[in-house]
Amino acid sequence: MEWVYIKDLKNYVERDVELRGWVRRKRSSGKISFIEMRDGSGFVQVVIEKSTVGDDNFAQADKLRLESSLIVRGKVRKDERAPNGVEILANEVIPVQIPSEDFPIQKPDHSIEYLMDHRHLWLRAKRQFHVLRIRDAVMKAIRKFYWERDFVQVDTPIFTGAIGESAGNLFEIDYFDYGKVYLAQTGQLYLEAACMALGKVFNLGPTFRAEKSKTRRHLIEFWMNEAEVAYYEHEDNIRLQEDLVYYIVQYVLNNAYDDLIAIGRDVSKLGKVQKPFPRMTYTEAVEFLQKHGSDIKWGNDLGADEETTLSKQFDSPLFVTHYPRHVKAFYMQPDPSNPEVVLCDDLLASEGYGEIIGASQRIHDYDLMIERLEENNLPIDKYDWYLDLRQFGSVPHSGFGLGVERTIAWIAGLEHIREAIPFARTLYRIHP
RNA sequence: UCCGGCGUAGCUCAAUCGGUAGAGCGGGUGGCUGUUAACCACUAGGCUGGGGGUUCGAGUCCCUCCGCCGGAGCCA
Numbered sequence: 001m002e003w004v005y006i007k008d009l010k011n012y013v014e015r016d017v018e019l020r021g022w023v024r025r026k027r028s029s030g031k032i033s034f035i036e037m038r039d040g041s042g043f044v045q046v047v048i049e050k051s052t053v054g055d056d057n058f059a060q061a062d063k064l065r066l067e068s069s070l071i072v073r074g075k076v077r078k079d080e081r082a083p084n085g086v087e088i089l090a091n092e093v094i095p096v097q098i099p100s101e102d103f104p105i106q107k108p109d110h111s112i113e114y115l116m117d118h119r120h121l122w123l124r125a126k127r128q129f130h131v132l133r134i135r136d137a138v139m140k141a142i143r144k145f146y147w148e149r150d151f152v153q154v155d156t157p158i159f160t161g162a163i164g165e166s167a168g169n170l171f172e173i174d175y176f177d178y179g180k181v182y183l184a185q186t187g188q189l190y191l192e193a194a195c196m197a198l199g200k201v202f203n204l205g206p207t208f209r210a211e212k213s214k215t216r217r218h219l220i221e222f223w224m225n226e227a228e229v230a231y232y233e234h235e236d237n238i239r240l241q242e243d244l245v246y247y248i249v250q251y252v253l254n255n256a257y258d259d260l261i262a263i264g265r266d267v268s269k270l271g272k273v274q275k276p277f278p279r280m281t282y283t284e285a286v287e288f289l290q291k292h293g294s295d296i297k298w299g300n301d302l303g304a305d306e307e308t309t310l311s312k313q314f315d316s317p318l319f320v321t322h323y324p325r326h327v328k329a330f331y332m333q334p335d336p337s338n339p340e341v342v343l344c345d346d347l348l349a350s351e352g353y354g355e356i357i358g359a360s361q362r363i364h365d366y367d368l369m370i371e372r373l374e375e376n377n378l379p380i381d382k383y384d385w386y387l388d389l390r391q392f393g394s395v396p397h398s399g400f401g402l403g404v405e406r407t408i409a410w411i412a413g414l415e416h417i418r419e420a421i422p423f424a425r426t427l428y429r430i431h432p
Numbered sequence: 433u434c435c436g437g438c439g440u441a442g443c444u445c446a447a448u449c450g451g452u453a454g455a456g457c458g459g460g461u462g463g464c465u466g467u468u469a470a471c472c473a474c475u476a477g478g479c480u481g482g483g484g485g486u487u488c489g490a491g492u493c494c495c496u497c498c499g500c501c502g503g504a505g506c507c508a
Binding site: 025028029031032033034036045047049051079081104107110112113116117186209211213214215219304305354356402404405406407428429 | 458502
């Protein structure tokens with residue numbers, strides 16, 4: 001008998017099939033029972049009649065508990081009473097393994113602490129099934145976008161020396177007898193090197209921030225997509241980000257629509273995302289906020305509340321550009337028309353989800369880079385190879401980093417970023 | 433690091449002014465051929481996070497430790 005996946009059952013109506021999966025839910029009467037079965041591809045109801053399977057097999061099937069694994073052989077039937085149009089009338093139910101204890105997650109009525117303690121089992125819940133499929137769609141969209149545009153994927157290292165934007169939030173690792181290495185908080189500097197070799201490059205991988213952040217937008221370990229393009233300047237950079245984010249939204253709408261619906265996402269809001277995205281300079285943003293009652297002063301960085309206020313004005317993500325250079329990283333290119341601000345942008349997701357991209361044109365002038373490193377008290381000798389890039393055929397170049405989980409949380413409408421990754425690493429939680 | 437909140441049955445939560453520890457779900461047993469968070473009957477289940485204190489008496493008040501949750505800063 002042919003083993004088929006639940007998602008393909010509609011092509012097997014009136015045929016005998018074998019399903020391999022797990023018991024999601026069970027309801028039983030004396031002579032008939034119903035098993036809601038899942039197999040990783042979908043969900044279907046199995047009807048077990050005592051008169052069809054026989055007394056012995058019915059008794060055996062009755063012993064199945066939640067999350068027992070089982071193999072079912074039976075006939076695919078169209079049935080209006082079934083939620084997805086088809087159900088299985090069992091001929092034979094073969095238990096694979098029956099747990100000796102209750103499955104810890106029974107009803108959608110658990111605290112977040114309890115669910116996170118049981119994350120390895122929580123993944124089997126319907127909502128998590130759909131969220132992880134949306135994550136998969138976002139990942140595919142990102143790679144597809146770049147490959148369609150002739151970018152080369154360059155995988156940047158996880159172990160790095162103490163080099164990056166700042167040294168204070170790095171995870172330290174013992175590296176044999178040679179001292180310390182650090183977990184990457186960005187691959188940007190390496191992508192800057194790679195773009196001088198390959199032109200248009202991107203990465204997609206985990207990054208680590210030793211920041212004691214406890215908010216719905218923060219993870220200790222999160223995935224970042226970074227891109228870097230030689231000869232791209234500020235405006236090219238913004239257009240690339242706009243195209244990417246728009247592409248991801250469209251791809252998810254086209255390829256994971258059912259998953260969005262299943263978790264109750266208001267897809268009309270995603271439908272309103274349109275190019276070009278709205279833009280505001282930092283200075284305009286400060287003026288706007290001041291008019292609306294904020295006491296923010298020019299020169300202060302935007303806080304979480306300010307970002308939310310700004311992004312809620314628009315249906316599409318908002319670019320905030322030209323920040324004061326003192327609130328941004330050392331490597332950002334000054335604006336030629338006003339050296340007090342830099343050629344950078346943050347992309348703030350709509351609906352109050354906050355920053356999903358940080359971007360800038362990078363300084364390509366050797367002397368200016370030295371000046372900025374000194375200004376920030378960074379160890380110039382550690383940046384030797386980074387400075388080499390300004391020594392040998394330096395060109396203007398730009399890039400950005402996209403927070404993958406924040407993007408997923410926004411697109412899926414999640415309340416907390418920890419659901420956007422299979423096993424979230426947050427402050428005080430590394431188990432399971 | 434700072435601010436706030438929570439910790440009671442396997443799970444989610446009640447418990448009035450400090451006065452005998454309760455419910456729903458889940459589990460067990462029995463019943464039911466169309467259930468969708470099935471239903472009906474019966475049933476078992478507790479060191480109230482740990483330690484200390486106040487009191488005739490503490491789930492409740494105080495101190496302390498632990499765990500978790502949310503927010504700020506910082507960032508993606």
